[in-house]
Amino acid sequence: MRSLILIATAITLSATAAFAADEPISPIQPAKIANPAMVELGKKLFFDPRLSKSGFISCNSCHNLSMGGTDNLKTSIGHNWQKGPINAPTVLNSSLNLAQFWDGRALTLQDQAGGPIANPGEMASTHTLALSVLQSIPAYVAEYKKVFGSDKVSVDGVTKAIAAFEETLVTPNSRFDKWLKGDKKALTAQELAGYELFKDSGCTACHNGAAAGGNTYQKMGVVEPYKASSPAEGRVAVTKDEADRFYFKVPTLRNVEMTYPYFHDGEAATLASAVDTMGRIQLGKKFSTEENDKIVAFLKSLTGDQPDFKLPILPPSTDSTPQPKPFD
Amino acid sequence: MRSLILIATAITLSATAAFAADEPISPIQPAKIANPAMVELGKKLFFDPRLSKSGFISCNSCHNLSMGGTDNLKTSIGHNWQKGPINAPTVLNSSLNLAQFWDGRALTLQDQAGGPIANPGEMASTHTLALSVLQSIPAYVAEYKKVFGSDKVSVDGVTKAIAAFEETLVTPNSRFDKWLKGDKKALTAQELAGYELFKDSGCTACHNGAAAGGNTYQKMGVVEPYKASSPAEGRVAVTKDEADRFYFKVPTLRNVEMTYPYFHDGEAATLASAVDTMGRIQLGKKFSTEENDKIVAFLKSLTGDQPDFKLPILPPSTDSTPQPKPFD
Numbered sequence: 001m002r003s004l005i006l007i008a009t010a011i012t013l014s015a016t017a018a019f020a021a022d023e024p025i026s027p028i029q030p031a032k033i034a035n036p037a038m039v040e041l042g043k044k045l046f047f048d049p050r051l052s053k054s055g056f057i058s059c060n061s062c063h064n065l066s067m068g069g070t071d072n073l074k075t076s077i078g079h080n081w082q083k084g085p086i087n088a089p090t091v092l093n094s095s096l097n098l099a100q101f102w103d104g105r106a107l108t109l110q111d112q113a114g115g116p117i118a119n120p121g122e123m124a125s126t127h128t129l130a131l132s133v134l135q136s137i138p139a140y141v142a143e144y145k146k147v148f149g150s151d152k153v154s155v156d157g158v159t160k161a162i163a164a165f166e167e168t169l170v171t172p173n174s175r176f177d178k179w180l181k182g183d184k185k186a187l188t189a190q191e192l193a194g195y196e197l198f199k200d201s202g203c204t205a206c207h208n209g210a211a212a213g214g215n216t217y218q219k220m221g222v223v224e225p226y227k228a229s230s231p232a233e234g235r236v237a238v239t240k241d242e243a244d245r246f247y248f249k250v251p252t253l254r255n256v257e258m259t260y261p262y263f264h265d266g267e268a269a270t271l272a273s274a275v276d277t278m279g280r281i282q283l284g285k286k287f288s289t290e291e292n293d294k295i296v297a298f299l300k301s302l303t304g305d306q307p308d309f310k311l312p313i314l315p316p317s318t319d320s321t322p323q324p325k326p327f328d
Numbered sequence: 329m330r331s332l333i334l335i336a337t338a339i340t341l342s343a344t345a346a347f348a349a350d351e352p353i354s355p356i357q358p359a360k361i362a363n364p365a366m367v368e369l370g371k372k373l374f375f376d377p378r379l380s381k382s383g384f385i386s387c388n389s390c391h392n393l394s395m396g397g398t399d400n401l402k403t404s405i406g407h408n409w410q411k412g413p414i415n416a417p418t419v420l421n422s423s424l425n426l427a428q429f430w431d432g433r434a435l436t437l438q439d440q441a442g443g444p445i446a447n448p449g450e451m452a453s454t455h456t457l458a459l460s461v462l463q464s465i466p467a468y469v470a471e472y473k474k475v476f477g478s479d480k481v482s483v484d485g486v487t488k489a490i491a492a493f494e495e496t497l498v499t500p501n502s503r504f505d506k507w508l509k510g511d512k513k514a515l516t517a518q519e520l521a522g523y524e525l526f527k528d529s530g531c532t533a534c535h536n537g538a539a540a541g542g543n544t545y546q547k548m549g550v551v552e553p554y555k556a557s558s559p560a561e562g563r564v565a566v567t568k569d570e571a572d573r574f575y576f577k578v579p580t581l582r583n584v585e586m587t588y589p590y591f592h593d594g595e596a597a598t599l600a601s602a603v604d605t606m607g608r609i610q611l612g613k614k615f616s617t618e619e620n621d622k623i624v625a626f627l628k629s630l631t632g633d634q635p636d637f638k639l640p641i642l643p644p645s646t647d648s649t650p651q652p653k654p655f656d
Contacts, residue, residue, distance in 0.1 A: 047394050048394075049392075049395075049399075050400075054401075054405065055399070055400060055401055056389075056399065056401065056405050061384075064377075065639055066375050066376075066639060066640055066641055066642045067377075067642050067644075068644070071377075071383070071384065072378075072383060072645065072652070073382075073383055073384065073652060073654055077382065077384050077654055080409050081408050081409035081654075083654075083655050257644050258644045260644070260645065261651075269647075269651060270647045271647075272647065306641040307639060307641070308638065309638065309639060310636065310637065310638055310639070311393055311394060311635060311637060311638070311639050312394055313394055313634040313635070314394045314395050316395075316396070316585050316586045316588070317400065317588065319597075319598045319599075319600065323589075323597060324400070324401060326401055326405055326409075326411075327411050
């Protein structure tokens, strides 16, 4: 009897595994935290607006972890209320991307992390200034030394710590992932029908893998051109190859209910509108209202566990800390 | 033997109580949370930038709970990067203030909470717009109904919830409070000497009570006039009584190491400079460097338990949520 149960269990497990393996989207794996102290340091840095010239903008300003790792704006607000050129991609599950930024110009999270700090349109500081700020704060220096064994704060260490924190920002346990793992009740009939339609329509040609995206560059506007007012030209800016014009990194669909508005220019305000546009310009399909509703229902099942940690408390500046200059 | 110990304990306790009662500053009491669901709702609202026109500025932007409940700027940054007229006071222990704002123009935290949302120089929304945003988000409406028994979100409910959250933001257990409660080792000799000098110099005439301030209005510039470039005129703006010109609410000194820069205009960048100015213009004293150091050492012992909760996750907007207008 006991061996029968064991065999039955083995068959079930194997069926589940096979089932999930046949799907183009795979479950998000929980983060494995190799260095908790580095993650804690990175978390503080991620929330610290003193990395900006103004003392007002932190990584979390535009990649707000209370709001799906985005700012939910078409394009971001930078130093001196400058209008950003592109929609801020979510930081959630960004460790699963083949590269960072819409055009993939940073190969790693660590490469990416240094960019906005010194970008005059974003945080508008310099690496030198940001390091002076951190170096002037004994609690940061002590924490940095514990992590990196040096009391000289460097860009390499700072960006490494931010990246280590960002690597923890994966969102497992969505209802869709539960379904993938064999819990057939995790999705409603409508959501499941939406997933089937999503696959049958060819959406999974680009939105596949654990992040349901993030792993290829694709042209925006395959069947019909995409009419954009945004100046962003995509991957060509990196490769200088005209064939890469309007190629963008496919965005993840994980937590997509929280990461509105959509596309690199943020021009699609709703999921319904994003699905409609994608169907038309990428696949040459006009989804009916019922079809669109089904796909949107499926997409909303991709919301996983959101960041789950205490608000970090930042060590105070000292008399020698360079002061923020918000209005210079 | 046992009764001897009991008597000894009773004497010790009574001595401690008498000791603390004799001091002009009393310990911060932990928050008593009457309605946890209301506090949770208020916490989300406090962190929600959708209460602003831009979708970018939340209560937490200028009263950053990672940074002592302030923005650590001279004056705050408002909608469209407007320069605020006054230093953002800390929200920590603000429930202990006799009134809110530097001029006391709001009598309660609830009164205060409505102000910045609709102030064109701060969050630049309107109460009508902010309520439409919340009303369009089913998860907010459900939470609101659970707390207030109505599914019609009102300004009264929203500001009540924010105030309920803010009432939890007290900071007990500073080293100074431990000393007040009888732990003689909680302060160093330098800090204790600083406290004695603080009292002997007359600082406690204004900085007294649980918050070491916040309970009276006092003139800025008693002995010498305070030379300010700030247009803030103080309590006269509320009372219209010329006798109240340059009277400001005495700021709390709790967590003062974290709430730099100082004064209503943020012109004192460091504690040393704030102590020096206060000595001269309020008390007619020129503290020596050694005296200043001692007082600063004491002030740094007033840092208590900082906010200790998980980063709130905000419910997403829906297709009917009014969209933020950061650049209009």
